[in-house]
Amino acid sequence: MTVLSERHGSVAVLTLSNPPVNGMNQATRAALAAALDAAVADAAVQVILLTGAGRSFSGGADIREFGTPAALAAPNLRELIAKVEALPKPVVVALHGTVMGGGLELSLACHYRVAAPAAKLGLPEVKLGLLPGAGGTQRLPRTIGTAAALAMIVSGEPEAVERLAALPGQRLLDAVLPGAWPQVAIDWAAAHATTVSDRVVGDWPLPPGGEAELAAARARWAPLAADQPAPLACIDCVAEAHRPIAEGLAFEAEGFATLMDTAASRALRHAFFAERAAARIDGLPADTPTRSIRSVGVIGGGTMGSGIALATLAAGLPVTMVERDEAALAAGRGRVEAGLAGWLKKGRLNEQSHAATLARFSTRTELGALAEADLIIEAVYEDLGVKQDVFRALDGIAKPGAILATNTSTLDVDRIAAVTSRPADVIGLHFFSPAQVMKLLEVVRAAATAPDVLATAMAYARALGKVAVVARVCDGFIGNRMIEQYAREAMFLLEEGARPEQIDAAIEAFGFAMGPFRMSDLAGNDIGAAIRARRAIEQPGLRYPAIADRLCALGRYGQKTSAGWYDYPAGERRGQPSALVAGLVDDARTAAGFPARDIPAAEIVERLMLALVNEGAKLLAEGIAQRASDIDVVYLYGYGFPAWRGGPMAWAVEVGLSHCVQRLRHWQQARPERAADFEPATLLVERAVAGGF
Numbered sequence: 001m002t003v004l005s006e007r008h009g010s011v012a013v014l015t016l017s018n019p020p021v022n023g024m025n026q027a028t029r030a031a032l033a034a035a036l037d038a039a040v041a042d043a044a045v046q047v048i049l050l051t052g053a054g055r056s057f058s059g060g061a062d063i064r065e066f067g068t069p070a071a072l073a074a075p076n077l078r079e080l081i082a083k084v085e086a087l088p089k090p091v092v093v094a095l096h097g098t099v100m101g102g103g104l105e106l107s108l109a110c111h112y113r114v115a116a117p118a119a120k121l122g123l124p125e126v127k128l129g130l131l132p133g134a135g136g137t138q139r140l141p142r143t144i145g146t147a148a149a150l151a152m153i154v155s156g157e158p159e160a161v162e163r164l165a166a167l168p169g170q171r172l173l174d175a176v177l178p179g180a181w182p183q184v185a186i187d188w189a190a191a192h193a194t195t196v197s198d199r200v201v202g203d204w205p206l207p208p209g210g211e212a213e214l215a216a217a218r219a220r221w222a223p224l225a226a227d228q229p230a231p232l233a234c235i236d237c238v239a240e241a242h243r244p245i246a247e248g249l250a251f252e253a254e255g256f257a258t259l260m261d262t263a264a265s266r267a268l269r270h271a272f273f274a275e276r277a278a279a280r281i282d283g284l285p286a287d288t289p290t291r292s293i294r295s296v297g298v299i300g301g302g303t304m305g306s307g308i309a310l311a312t313l314a315a316g317l318p319v320t321m322v323e324r325d326e327a328a329l330a331a332g333r334g335r336v337e338a339g340l341a342g343w344l345k346k347g348r349l350n351e352q353s354h355a356a357t358l359a360r361f362s363t364r365t366e367l368g369a370l371a372e373a374d375l376i377i378e379a380v381y382e383d384l385g386v387k388q389d390v391f392r393a394l395d396g397i398a399k400p401g402a403i404l405a406t407n408t409s410t411l412d413v414d415r416i417a418a419v420t421s422r423p424a425d426v427i428g429l430h431f432f433s434p435a436q437v438m439k440l441l442e443v444v445r446a447a448a449t450a451p452d453v454l455a456t457a458m459a460y461a462r463a464l465g466k467v468a469v470v471a472r473v474c475d476g477f478i479g480n481r482m483i484e485q486y487a488r489e490a491m492f493l494l495e496e497g498a499r500p501e502q503i504d505a506a507i508e509a510f511g512f513a514m515g516p517f518r519m520s521d522l523a524g525n526d527i528g529a530a531i532r533a534r535r536a537i538e539q540p541g542l543r544y545p546a547i548a549d550r551l552c553a554l555g556r557y558g559q560k561t562s563a564g565w566y567d568y569p570a571g572e573r574r575g576q577p578s579a580l581v582a583g584l585v586d587d588a589r590t591a592a593g594f595p596a597r598d599i600p601a602a603e604i605v606e607r608l609m610l611a612l613v614n615e616g617a618k619l620l621a622e623g624i625a626q627r628a629s630d631i632d633v634v635y636l637y638g639y640g641f642p643a644w645r646g647g648p649m650a651w652a653v654e655v656g657l658s659h660c661v662q663r664l665r666h667w668q669q670a671r672p673e674r675a676a677d678f679e680p681a682t683l684l685v686e687r688a689v690a691g692g693f
């Protein structure tokens, strides 16, 4: 049963019971409607109390039903809400946990609302490219005013009950009730819920005010509405909340239906499911045992080692950092301490938790200090020999059963594992920089990695609040192997005369957080140069335009040398277009024999995106990535790809896989000397027939 009914004196207590979050799927809606009818028919019942079992009252609509007949099957959410609002007996809702979306919209139709002090309420539909379509945009403003409702609806962020209860003149919450839940709510309902008259939110007048907030929100979101229509549609609905409720609801329903059919909403819903699918691993049952991780060792205290230490400390685990000498150790310790001090300043830690976190952090110069660690993560220089030396030494030190992980970005994890006597315990944990911030973790499953090691790595990622995606071993794994093709294509565009700032602007307008040249200046252009030098030996046939190496030969490594693809005048982090680089571009174009031409932004975006998609299809065919949506997750969480485009593979499906194939063939003809680069991946051609991955 998804709804349990009990009677406590004159109060009928109806408890939603549909784990994990009491989602309002069709079965639950039907059960609630039936339970409401029974309570109305029962002469002994004077008041109805709605509450939820488990962690929260309700997480809202079941988005798995979106776009399916089940979402419309009677009673749909709007019908159920109308039924509650029209009941002859007072309905009280008891809110606890995080009450989201349809759960909050249902509450707004109840005649009284009480909440537990720690509860949070939110309307997150905008994050799926939608608007609250079951009355939220019309009823919430009537309870807390236009400005506060607008902020919640347009951000999609949940708001704490204590802040909502403190809003002047609010009629959202009748009481905030500390004490044993749900008994306090039952007692409150018995004592206070006496009538339905004047308790119908839809009949309440809209409080005055909010015009300035509406105008400001419109000014911010209207220019973006072509690609991201949901925020503006939310604003438009809230602006109509002054109308009679029936008219407002009809306007809202129309807006919801329109958004449901937009590319942005399809992309955001895809991203939502893609993130959940990434946790499933082919051939690894969900009940695979895990090893317990009670302490973590980190080798290397540079950029990555210190970030990994911070991320692990933040999850409450003790960390021991090992560096090769006292000076490097002091620098690594300094980076971690500075990170913790920053969290203290921002209020993410208080004095007490800051001290406790520092106490869990220790630093040593001997690897022997890691003898008892359950998980050891290596983050030393990106050099196979150096890493193999570290793993050889670890093999002699780590306790049996310890997991040995490498943070390599590009190196062969199998060759690192092979120097140990326990390759089954070796895995790649590829963090992204800054590791304490970026949500993505690529978990690299080497040939011999044991199932429980893989399952433990996924659990460790979850404990850190990261989104983990599994990749098999190859040069660059999923993310960096694809970005290499994208960056290489960007360099070929330079060779045809496009300026770095022009390429960055085009792809940033498409939605990427940062274009390839700004990104390279941030990461250090010397890193790319070193990778190209290695590839020149491993893949001598692969041509790169010479311009990036020429830039490095001038010592223009990026932000760290105040000069790279851009100039960085003293103290500025935002680079300025460089006359010197413009000269390099012109020289490269002349040397390559391309005539000067205006390169349209659409061409830049197309060529960069096709480079990503084509390489992504190869990764899928090789089994490096388990599924296309995993590739999307890597790009959404690791590379600043716009969520409202769903990821590169979802983008390809949206524009059409056959279109992608046809455009690659076009570029093969237009650039015959690079025909191999534009050769459509076999899997892309195959899947183009079906139209999806």
Ligand code: NAD
Pocket (backbone or CB within 6 Å): 299, 300, 301, 302, 303, 304, 305, 322, 323, 324, 328, 379, 380, 381, 382, 383, 386, 390, 407, 408, 409, 410, 430, 431, 432, 433, 523
């Ligand atoms: P870094 O140069 O900032 O830090 C490396 C640290 O390792 C240095 O402090 C060095 O003293 C220490 N070290 C070297 N040999 C050691 C040894 N034998 N024992 C103990 N410490 C030793 O480099 P980084 O940027 O932190 O990169 C580290 C690893 O992480 C590399 O494999 C890199 O490819 C990978 N990675 C880097 C990034 C990034 O954006 N920087 C992202 C993902 C992965």
